[in-house]
Amino acid sequence: xxxxxxxxKHLVMxxxxxxxxxxxxxxxxxxxxxxxxxxxxxxxxxxxxxYEKLSINESVPSRFSPECPNSxxxxxxxxxxQPEDSALYLCASSQKPGAVTNEKLFFGSGTQLSVL
Amino acid sequence: AQTVTQSQPEMSxxxxxxxxxxxxxxxxxxxxxxxxxxxxxxxxxxLVIRQEAYKQQNATENRFSVxxxxxxxxxxxxxxxxxxxxxxxYFCACPMNYGGATNKLIFxxxxxxxxxx
Numbered sequence: 001x002x003x004x005x006x007x008x009k010h011l012v013m014x015x016x017x018x019x020x021x022x023x024x025x026x027x028x029x030x031x032x033x034x035x036x037x038x039x040x041x042x043x044x045x046x047x048x049x050x051y052e053k054l055s056i057n058e059s060v061p062s063r064f065s066p067e068c069p070n071s072x073x074x075x076x077x078x079x080x081x082q083p084e085d086s087a088l089y090l091c092a093s094s095q096k097p098g099a100v101t102n103e104k105l106f107f108g109s110g111t112q113l114s115v116l
Numbered sequence: 117a118q119t120v121t122q123s124q125p126e127m128s129x130x131x132x133x134x135x136x137x138x139x140x141x142x143x144x145x146x147x148x149x150x151x152x153x154x155x156x157x158x159x160x161x162x163l164v165i166r167q168e169a170y171k172q173q174n175a176t177e178n179r180f181s182v183x184x185x186x187x188x189x190x191x192x193x194x195x196x197x198x199x200x201x202x203x204x205x206y207f208c209a210c211p212m213n214y215g216g217a218t219n220k221l222i223f224x225x226x227x228x229x230x231x232x233x
Contacts, residue, residue, distance in 0.1 A: 042207055042223035043161070056220065088159060104151075105221065107161035 006091050006108035014116050015081060021111045023074040023091030031097040032074040033105070034066060035090040043090055049074060050097030081115045088112050120210045122224035129198045130232050136183075137193045137227045139208030145169075148211050150184070150191045151221070156204040164206070167191065195229075203231045 004025045013019050023032065030051050035043035048056035049068040063085075065077040074091055092105040120141045129135035141150065152164040167175040167184050174182050179196045191210075195202055208224040 040205075040226070040228070042226055045220050048220070090159075090161065092161070103149075104163050104166065105153075105161070109158060109160040112159075 004091055004093055004106050004108035006089075006111055008111060009109065010112045010114075012114045012116060013078065013081065015083075017081075018077070018079045020078065021076040021089055021091075021113075023076075023108055024072055025093045025106065026072055027093065027095075027106065028071075029093035029095050029106070030071060031094045032068060033092040033094075034074070034076055035092065037088040037090055037110070039088075047076075048097075055097065078113075081113075083115050086113055086115045120208055120222050120224035122206075122208055122227050124227045125225070126228045126230070128230045128232060129195070131198055131200060133198055134194060134196045135198055135229065137195075137206050137208075137229065139191045139193070139224055141189050141191060141208070141210040141224075143189075143210050143212060145211055145213060145219070150182075151209040152180075152182070152191075152193045153207045153209060153223070154202075154204045155207065155226075156201075161207070165193065198231050200231050200233060203229055205229075 007022045032049045034046040036046050037043045045058050046060045047066045052068045063080050067075040088110045090110045091108045094103045094105050122139050148169050149166045151166045153161045154164045155161050165175050165177045165180050167182050174184050181194045183192045205226045205228050207226050209221045211219045212222045
């Protein structure tokens with residue numbers, strides 16, 4: 001199994017809603033990532049988890065709350081989002097934390113989020 | 117500052133022809149790989165090819181090859197015998213040191229490749 005699975009594929013939410021994005025991998029990877037991607041732009045790193053611990057937070061607003069309950073699962077909890085947060089949210093994983101200098105990232109297909 | 121630059125926002129190629137996508141980068145890492153990722157309309161980022169900076173030989177994966185010029189910090193992607201399924205956004209990527217032993221991948225701005233039948 002070489003897949004990173006993200007659910008849901010599409011999400012529409014109001015600014016007062018609370019929702020969660022889910023990401024799962026069963027490759028035994030110990031690094032997991034959240035990226036945000038606006039249309040026709042490159043992915044921007046949000047968070048990195050290494051061995052289930054948060055290792056990088058790219059100054060992301062607190063309305064985005066990541067969680068890594070175990071080595072296979074990564075969640076992104078959303079609360080009080082703004083319309084400008086509408087974007088594609090991509091999850092990725094790699095085998096060894098801190099080794100992005102030479103490691104391949106495996107990406108999911110993303111969750112397209114619209115905030116109304 | 118560590119940067120990745122793709123100077124071609126859009127490119128077009130005829131089916132079965134060859135196209136080259138450009139990328140220049142700057143990194144302070146001493147031992148690193150460079151990557152080309154493809155993002156088709158399905159939105160999933162897929163690794164196309166990677167090049168180890170210490171290797172003289174340019175990487176090749178079937179119809180995809182790179183022209184790596186380390187001194188010039190240039191890393192271009194050549195697609196031979198282009199197919200309709202090659203139509204996608206292509207991102208060049210380079211690692212950047214975040215601090216200590218932690219690194220992150222920096223993506224270029226992307227090149228949107230259209231393949232004409």
